[in-house]
Protein backbone atom coordinates (compact mmCIF):
# COMPACT_ATOMS: atom_id res chain seq x y z
CA UNK A 117 0.00 0.00 0.00
CA UNK A 118 1.26 3.54 -0.79
CA UNK A 119 2.00 6.12 1.84
CA UNK A 120 -1.16 7.91 3.02
CA UNK A 121 -1.77 11.63 2.55
CA UNK A 122 -1.32 12.34 6.27
CA UNK A 123 2.07 10.61 6.38
CA UNK A 124 3.21 12.45 3.26
CA UNK A 125 2.07 15.71 4.85
CA UNK A 126 4.05 15.00 8.02
CA UNK A 127 7.07 13.86 6.02
CA UNK A 128 7.31 16.50 3.29
CA UNK A 129 5.37 19.56 4.42
CA UNK A 130 7.45 21.52 6.92
CA UNK A 131 6.09 21.17 10.44
CA UNK A 132 6.30 23.87 13.11
CA UNK A 133 5.12 21.75 16.05
CA UNK A 134 5.56 18.10 16.96
CA UNK A 135 1.85 17.75 17.61
CA UNK A 136 0.02 19.05 14.55
CA UNK A 137 -3.65 18.06 14.40
CA UNK A 138 -2.92 16.74 10.88
CA UNK A 139 -6.63 16.65 10.11
CA UNK A 140 -7.56 15.56 6.62
CA UNK A 141 -10.40 17.65 5.22
CA UNK A 142 -12.01 16.98 1.87
CA UNK A 143 -14.41 19.94 1.72
CA UNK A 144 -15.88 22.74 3.82
CA UNK A 145 -19.30 24.33 3.77
CA UNK A 146 -21.04 26.79 6.11
CA UNK A 147 -19.85 26.14 9.66
CA UNK A 148 -18.57 22.63 8.93
CA UNK A 149 -15.40 20.93 7.71
CA UNK A 150 -15.97 17.48 6.17
CA UNK A 151 -13.53 14.57 6.51
CA UNK A 152 -12.90 12.06 3.72
CA UNK A 153 -15.21 9.53 5.48
CA UNK A 154 -18.04 12.09 5.28
CA UNK A 155 -18.08 12.92 9.02
CA UNK A 156 -18.29 16.60 9.82
CA UNK A 157 -16.51 18.91 12.25
CA UNK A 158 -18.10 22.08 13.54
CA UNK A 159 -15.57 24.86 13.00
CA UNK A 160 -15.32 27.00 16.15
CA UNK A 161 -12.17 28.87 15.07
CA UNK A 162 -12.83 29.97 11.46
CA UNK A 163 -9.24 29.32 10.35
CA UNK A 164 -8.19 31.75 13.13
CA UNK A 165 -10.48 34.60 12.15
CA UNK A 166 -10.47 34.11 8.39
CA UNK A 167 -13.74 32.41 7.44
CA UNK A 168 -15.97 35.03 9.06
CA UNK A 169 -18.73 34.49 6.48
CA UNK A 170 -18.58 30.68 6.72
CA UNK A 171 -17.02 28.23 4.30
CA UNK A 172 -17.84 27.92 0.62
CA UNK A 173 -20.17 30.92 0.35
CA UNK A 174 -21.44 30.71 -3.26
CA UNK A 175 -21.10 34.49 -3.75
CA UNK A 176 -17.40 34.38 -2.80
CA UNK A 177 -16.72 31.21 -4.80
CA UNK A 178 -18.33 32.81 -7.90
CA UNK A 179 -16.28 35.99 -7.46
CA UNK A 180 -13.11 33.87 -7.35
CA UNK A 181 -14.10 31.80 -10.37
CA UNK A 182 -15.13 34.79 -12.45
CA UNK A 183 -11.98 36.76 -11.68
CA UNK A 184 -9.70 33.74 -12.21
CA UNK A 185 -11.26 33.28 -15.65
CA UNK A 186 -10.87 37.00 -16.48
CA UNK A 187 -7.25 37.39 -15.35
CA UNK A 188 -4.99 36.38 -12.48
CA UNK A 189 -1.53 37.86 -11.97
CA UNK A 190 -0.61 40.62 -14.45
CA UNK A 191 2.27 42.64 -13.03
CA UNK A 192 3.93 43.59 -9.72
CA UNK A 193 1.94 45.87 -7.45
CA UNK A 194 1.00 49.33 -8.63
CA UNK A 195 1.74 49.27 -12.33
CA UNK A 196 -1.62 48.28 -13.76
CA UNK A 197 -5.16 49.40 -13.10
CA UNK A 198 -6.76 46.20 -11.86
CA UNK A 199 -10.50 46.57 -11.42
CA UNK A 200 -10.82 44.20 -8.40
CA UNK A 201 -8.12 46.14 -6.50
CA UNK A 202 -9.73 49.49 -7.28
CA UNK A 203 -13.24 48.28 -6.44
CA UNK A 204 -12.13 46.75 -3.14
CA UNK A 205 -10.16 49.84 -2.11
CA UNK A 206 -13.28 51.96 -2.76
CA UNK A 207 -15.47 49.61 -0.73
CA UNK A 208 -13.02 49.55 2.17
CA UNK A 209 -12.55 53.32 2.25
CA UNK A 210 -16.34 53.77 2.35
CA UNK A 211 -16.56 51.20 5.16
CA UNK A 212 -13.76 52.88 7.17
CA UNK A 213 -15.92 56.01 7.32
CA UNK A 214 -13.00 58.20 8.42
CA UNK A 215 -9.94 59.97 6.98
CA UNK A 216 -8.22 56.76 5.77
CA UNK A 217 -8.50 57.10 1.99
CA UNK A 218 -5.59 55.13 0.58
CA UNK A 219 -5.11 51.34 0.73
CA UNK A 220 -1.93 49.40 0.04
CA UNK A 221 -2.79 45.72 -0.51
CA UNK A 222 -0.24 43.12 0.57
CA UNK A 223 0.02 39.31 0.61
CA UNK A 224 -0.48 38.80 4.32
CA UNK A 225 -1.05 40.41 7.68
CA UNK A 226 2.66 40.37 8.49
CA UNK A 227 3.46 42.19 5.26
CA UNK A 228 0.82 44.80 6.10
CA UNK A 229 2.57 45.35 9.45
CA UNK A 230 5.96 45.64 7.71
CA UNK A 231 4.54 48.25 5.31
CA UNK A 232 2.90 50.18 8.14
CA UNK A 233 6.11 50.29 10.22
CA UNK A 234 8.11 51.44 7.21
CA UNK A 235 5.55 54.11 6.37
CA UNK A 236 5.60 55.41 9.97
CA UNK A 237 9.40 55.74 9.84
CA UNK A 238 9.21 57.56 6.50
CA UNK A 239 6.50 59.96 7.64
CA UNK A 240 7.96 60.85 11.04
CA UNK A 241 11.66 60.40 10.23
CA UNK A 242 11.92 58.77 13.65
CA UNK A 243 13.35 55.40 14.59
CA UNK A 244 11.49 53.88 17.55
CA UNK A 245 8.43 51.65 17.58
CA UNK A 246 6.44 51.02 20.76
CA UNK A 247 4.34 47.85 21.01
CA UNK A 248 2.91 45.70 23.79
CA UNK A 249 3.59 42.60 25.83
CA UNK A 250 1.82 39.51 24.48
CA UNK A 251 1.07 41.18 21.16
CA UNK A 252 1.35 39.17 17.95
CA UNK A 253 1.81 41.01 14.66
CA UNK A 254 3.25 38.37 12.35
CA UNK A 255 6.27 36.20 11.78
CA UNK A 256 8.53 38.29 9.50
CA UNK A 257 11.53 40.09 11.00
CA UNK A 258 9.91 43.52 11.41
CA UNK A 259 6.64 42.16 12.76
CA UNK A 260 8.56 39.75 15.00
CA UNK A 261 10.58 42.66 16.40
CA UNK A 262 7.31 44.20 17.58
CA UNK A 263 6.04 40.94 19.09
CA UNK A 264 5.52 41.02 22.84
CA UNK A 265 7.11 37.66 23.67
CA UNK A 266 10.83 37.16 24.16
CA UNK A 267 10.34 33.38 24.14
CA UNK A 268 9.36 33.38 20.47
CA UNK A 269 11.86 36.10 19.47
CA UNK A 270 15.14 35.32 21.13
CA UNK A 271 16.30 32.64 18.67
CA UNK A 272 16.17 35.20 15.86
CA UNK A 273 18.13 38.06 17.39
CA UNK A 274 19.50 40.42 16.26
CA UNK A 275 16.12 41.70 15.10
CA UNK A 276 15.21 45.23 14.03
CA UNK A 277 16.60 47.74 16.58
CA UNK A 278 14.52 50.49 18.17
CA UNK A 279 11.62 48.36 19.40
CA UNK A 280 10.27 49.07 22.87
CA UNK A 281 7.77 46.65 24.42
CA UNK A 282 5.55 47.90 27.25
CA UNK A 283 2.66 46.32 29.25
CA UNK A 284 -0.81 46.21 27.67
CA UNK A 285 -3.76 47.84 29.44
CA UNK A 286 -1.32 49.67 31.71
CA UNK A 287 -0.97 53.45 31.56
CA UNK A 288 2.49 53.47 33.14
CA UNK A 289 4.21 52.04 30.06
CA UNK A 290 2.93 54.85 27.87
CA UNK A 291 5.66 57.11 29.26
CA UNK A 292 7.95 55.37 26.75
CA UNK A 293 6.12 57.14 23.90
CA UNK A 294 8.21 60.23 23.18
CA UNK A 295 10.00 62.41 20.67
CA UNK A 296 11.80 59.46 19.03
CA UNK A 297 8.68 57.31 18.64
CA UNK A 298 7.72 56.82 15.01
CA UNK A 299 4.66 54.76 15.85
CA UNK A 300 2.77 52.87 18.48
CA UNK A 301 1.53 49.54 17.18
CA UNK A 302 -1.42 48.16 19.10
CA UNK A 303 -4.22 45.60 18.80
CA UNK A 304 -7.52 47.04 20.08
CA UNK A 305 -8.28 43.46 21.16
CA UNK A 306 -5.16 41.39 21.82
CA UNK A 307 -5.66 38.13 20.00
CA UNK A 308 -2.94 35.74 21.07
CA UNK A 309 -3.04 36.60 24.77
CA UNK A 310 -6.53 35.06 24.90
CA UNK A 311 -8.75 37.72 23.34
CA UNK A 312 -7.96 40.43 25.85
CA UNK A 313 -9.93 43.55 24.98
CA UNK A 314 -8.18 46.88 25.40
CA UNK A 315 -9.63 49.06 28.17
CA UNK A 316 -11.25 52.09 26.53
CA UNK A 317 -9.26 54.45 28.83
CA UNK A 318 -6.02 52.69 27.94
CA UNK A 319 -6.60 52.86 24.18
CA UNK A 320 -7.69 56.52 24.45
CA UNK A 321 -4.49 57.23 26.41
CA UNK A 322 -2.39 55.46 23.73
CA UNK A 323 -3.99 57.68 21.09
CA UNK A 324 -3.50 60.82 23.21
CA UNK A 325 0.20 59.95 23.78
CA UNK A 326 0.61 59.56 20.01
CA UNK A 327 -0.99 62.92 19.33
CA UNK A 328 1.12 64.61 22.02
CA UNK A 329 4.41 63.16 20.81
CA UNK A 330 3.78 63.20 17.06
CA UNK A 331 3.99 59.40 16.82
CA UNK A 332 1.61 57.61 14.47
CA UNK A 333 -1.07 55.31 15.86
CA UNK A 334 -1.01 51.97 14.00
CA UNK A 335 -3.92 49.68 14.80
CA UNK A 336 -3.58 45.97 14.10
CA UNK A 337 -7.10 44.73 13.30
CA UNK A 338 -5.81 41.74 11.38
CA UNK A 339 -7.62 39.27 13.63
CA UNK A 340 -10.27 41.43 15.32
CA UNK A 341 -11.48 43.24 12.17
CA UNK A 342 -14.44 42.49 9.92
CA UNK A 343 -17.11 42.06 12.55
CA UNK A 344 -15.33 39.83 15.06
CA UNK A 345 -15.19 42.54 17.72
CA UNK A 346 -18.92 43.20 17.39
CA UNK A 347 -18.43 46.26 15.15
CA UNK A 348 -17.23 46.13 11.56
CA UNK A 349 -13.90 47.41 12.92
CA UNK A 350 -12.95 47.58 16.59
CA UNK A 351 -11.69 51.20 16.30
CA UNK A 352 -15.28 52.23 15.54
CA UNK A 353 -16.45 50.72 18.82
CA UNK A 354 -13.65 52.48 20.74
CA UNK A 355 -13.96 55.80 18.86
CA UNK A 356 -10.28 55.69 17.80
CA UNK A 357 -8.74 57.46 14.80
CA UNK A 358 -5.81 55.33 13.61
CA UNK A 359 -3.16 56.93 11.41
CA UNK A 360 -2.53 53.54 9.85
CA UNK A 361 -4.89 50.55 9.96
CA UNK A 362 -3.57 47.02 9.31
CA UNK A 363 -5.93 44.35 8.00
CA UNK A 364 -5.61 40.71 6.96
CA UNK A 365 -7.23 37.32 7.56
CA UNK A 366 -10.98 37.88 6.86
CA UNK A 367 -9.99 40.75 4.52
CA UNK A 368 -9.48 38.22 1.71
CA UNK A 369 -12.75 36.31 2.21
CA UNK A 370 -10.74 33.06 2.40
CA UNK A 371 -8.04 34.07 -0.09
CA UNK A 372 -4.60 35.41 0.98
CA UNK A 373 -4.66 39.19 1.38
CA UNK A 374 -3.45 41.90 3.75
CA UNK A 375 -3.61 45.67 3.64
CA UNK A 376 -2.45 48.80 5.39
CA UNK A 377 -4.53 51.93 5.01
CA UNK A 378 -3.63 55.55 5.71
CA UNK A 379 -4.47 59.06 4.55
CA UNK A 380 -3.26 59.60 0.99
CA UNK A 381 -1.02 62.49 2.14
CA UNK A 382 0.94 59.99 4.28
CA UNK A 383 0.80 57.04 1.91
CA UNK A 384 2.09 59.16 -0.96
CA UNK A 385 5.47 59.38 0.77
CA UNK A 386 6.14 55.80 -0.34
CA UNK A 387 6.40 57.18 -3.88
CA UNK A 388 9.23 59.65 -3.20
CA UNK A 389 12.84 59.88 -1.96
CA UNK A 390 13.35 57.06 -2.75
CA UNK A 391 10.37 55.90 -4.77
CA UNK A 392 9.08 52.32 -4.48
CA UNK A 393 8.87 52.53 -0.69
CA UNK A 394 7.25 49.11 -0.53
CA UNK A 395 7.36 46.51 -3.28
CA UNK A 396 5.30 43.34 -3.56
CA UNK A 397 4.74 40.94 -6.45
CA UNK A 398 1.50 39.28 -5.42
CA UNK A 399 0.14 41.83 -2.91
CA UNK A 400 -3.43 42.73 -3.87
CA UNK A 401 -3.83 39.71 -6.11
CA UNK A 402 -6.94 40.34 -8.22
CA UNK A 403 -8.57 37.03 -7.26
CA UNK A 404 -8.01 37.77 -3.56
CA UNK A 405 -9.42 41.28 -3.94
CA UNK A 406 -12.49 39.96 -5.78
CA UNK A 407 -13.07 37.39 -3.01
CA UNK A 408 -12.53 39.95 -0.24
CA UNK A 409 -14.87 42.46 -1.84
CA UNK A 410 -17.59 39.81 -2.18
CA UNK A 411 -17.12 38.84 1.50
CA UNK A 412 -17.29 42.48 2.65
CA UNK A 413 -20.45 42.97 0.59
CA UNK A 414 -22.03 39.95 2.30
CA UNK A 415 -20.99 41.18 5.74
CA UNK A 416 -22.33 44.69 5.14
CA UNK A 417 -25.63 43.56 3.67
CA UNK A 418 -26.39 40.37 5.60
CA UNK A 419 -28.02 39.84 9.01
CA UNK A 420 -24.77 38.91 10.83
CA UNK A 421 -23.55 42.34 12.01
CA UNK A 422 -26.92 43.65 13.30
CA UNK A 423 -27.53 40.27 15.01
CA UNK A 424 -24.05 40.02 16.51
CA UNK A 425 -24.78 41.63 19.92
CA UNK A 426 -27.53 39.05 20.52
CA UNK A 427 -25.49 36.13 19.20
CA UNK A 428 -22.39 37.19 21.11
CA UNK A 429 -24.44 37.23 24.32
CA UNK A 430 -25.87 33.79 23.51
CA UNK A 431 -22.36 32.44 22.96
CA UNK A 432 -21.08 34.10 26.15
CA UNK A 433 -23.95 32.58 28.17
CA UNK A 434 -23.32 29.13 26.68
CA UNK A 435 -19.61 29.36 27.52
CA UNK A 436 -20.36 30.73 31.01
CA UNK A 437 -22.34 27.58 31.74
CA UNK A 438 -19.54 25.19 30.73
CA UNK A 439 -18.40 22.90 33.56
CA UNK A 440 -14.87 22.77 35.02
CA UNK A 441 -13.47 25.97 33.48
CA UNK A 442 -11.31 28.62 35.15
CA UNK A 443 -13.52 31.30 33.57
CA UNK A 444 -14.10 32.84 30.19
CA UNK A 445 -13.07 36.15 28.65
CA UNK A 446 -13.52 37.89 25.35
CA UNK A 447 -15.97 39.99 23.40
CA UNK A 448 -18.00 39.84 20.17
CA UNK A 449 -17.20 36.53 18.48
CA UNK A 450 -13.77 36.23 20.10
CA UNK A 451 -13.84 34.12 23.25
CA UNK A 452 -11.37 32.32 25.45
CA UNK A 453 -12.28 29.44 27.78
CA UNK A 454 -9.80 28.90 30.61
CA UNK A 455 -8.96 25.26 31.33
CA UNK A 456 -5.98 25.63 33.68
CA UNK A 457 -3.10 24.05 31.75
CA UNK A 458 -1.78 23.44 28.23
CA UNK A 459 -1.90 19.69 28.84
CA UNK A 460 -5.62 19.87 29.67
CA UNK A 461 -6.28 22.30 26.80
CA UNK A 462 -4.84 19.73 24.39
CA UNK A 463 -6.75 16.80 25.93
CA UNK A 464 -10.04 18.72 25.83
CA UNK A 465 -9.31 19.90 22.27
CA UNK A 466 -8.67 16.32 21.10
CA UNK A 467 -11.76 14.88 22.77
CA UNK A 468 -13.93 17.69 21.37
CA UNK A 469 -12.46 17.00 17.96
CA UNK A 470 -13.26 13.29 18.19
CA UNK A 471 -16.83 14.37 18.90
CA UNK A 472 -16.96 16.77 15.96
CA UNK A 473 -15.86 20.19 17.26
CA UNK A 474 -12.75 22.14 16.26
CA UNK A 475 -11.24 24.49 18.86
CA UNK A 476 -7.68 25.73 19.36
CA UNK A 477 -5.42 27.29 21.98
CA UNK A 478 -3.56 30.62 21.92
CA UNK A 479 0.07 31.45 21.27
CA UNK A 480 0.58 33.30 24.57
CA UNK A 481 -2.31 31.84 26.58
CA UNK A 482 -1.80 28.14 26.38
CA UNK A 483 -4.10 27.37 29.32
CA UNK A 484 -7.24 28.45 27.44
CA UNK A 485 -9.20 27.34 24.40
CA UNK A 486 -9.93 29.68 21.50
CA UNK A 487 -13.58 30.02 20.49
CA UNK A 488 -14.13 32.10 17.35
CA UNK A 489 -16.85 30.53 15.18
CA UNK A 490 -17.85 31.96 11.80
CA UNK A 491 -20.13 34.99 12.27
CA UNK A 492 -22.68 33.01 10.24
CA UNK A 493 -22.90 30.19 12.83
CA UNK A 494 -26.57 29.54 13.71
CA UNK A 495 -27.90 29.52 17.28
CA UNK A 496 -28.33 25.74 17.07
CA UNK A 497 -24.75 25.29 15.88
CA UNK A 498 -23.49 27.44 18.77
CA UNK A 499 -25.52 25.33 21.21
CA UNK A 500 -24.32 22.07 19.70
CA UNK A 501 -20.66 23.22 19.83
CA UNK A 502 -21.06 24.23 23.48
CA UNK A 503 -22.60 20.80 24.26
CA UNK A 504 -19.63 18.99 22.70
CA UNK A 505 -17.21 21.21 24.62
CA UNK A 506 -19.08 20.61 27.89
CA UNK A 507 -18.80 16.83 27.40
CA UNK A 508 -15.07 17.09 26.67
CA UNK A 509 -14.52 19.25 29.79
CA UNK A 510 -16.43 16.70 31.88
CA UNK A 511 -14.28 13.88 30.52
CA UNK A 512 -11.15 15.82 31.56
CA UNK A 513 -12.23 17.56 34.77
CA UNK A 514 -8.65 18.57 35.59
Ligand SMILES: Cc1ncc(COP(=O)(O)O)c(C=O)c1O
Pocket residue numbers: 164224225226227229252253254255303307336337338339340364365374
Ligand atom coordinates in the same frame (compact mmCIF):
# COMPACT_ATOMS: atom_id res chain seq x y z
C1 LIG B 1 -3.25 40.24 15.33
C2 LIG B 1 -2.46 39.66 14.21
N1 LIG B 1 -1.60 40.45 13.54
C3 LIG B 1 -0.86 39.98 12.51
C4 LIG B 1 -0.95 38.66 12.12
C5 LIG B 1 -0.10 38.16 10.97
O1 LIG B 1 -0.90 37.83 9.88
P1 LIG B 1 -0.36 36.78 8.79
O2 LIG B 1 -0.35 35.43 9.44
O3 LIG B 1 -1.35 36.89 7.66
O4 LIG B 1 0.99 37.21 8.39
C6 LIG B 1 -1.81 37.81 12.80
C7 LIG B 1 -1.91 36.39 12.44
O5 LIG B 1 -2.27 35.52 13.21
C8 LIG B 1 -2.59 38.31 13.87
O6 LIG B 1 -3.44 37.53 14.55
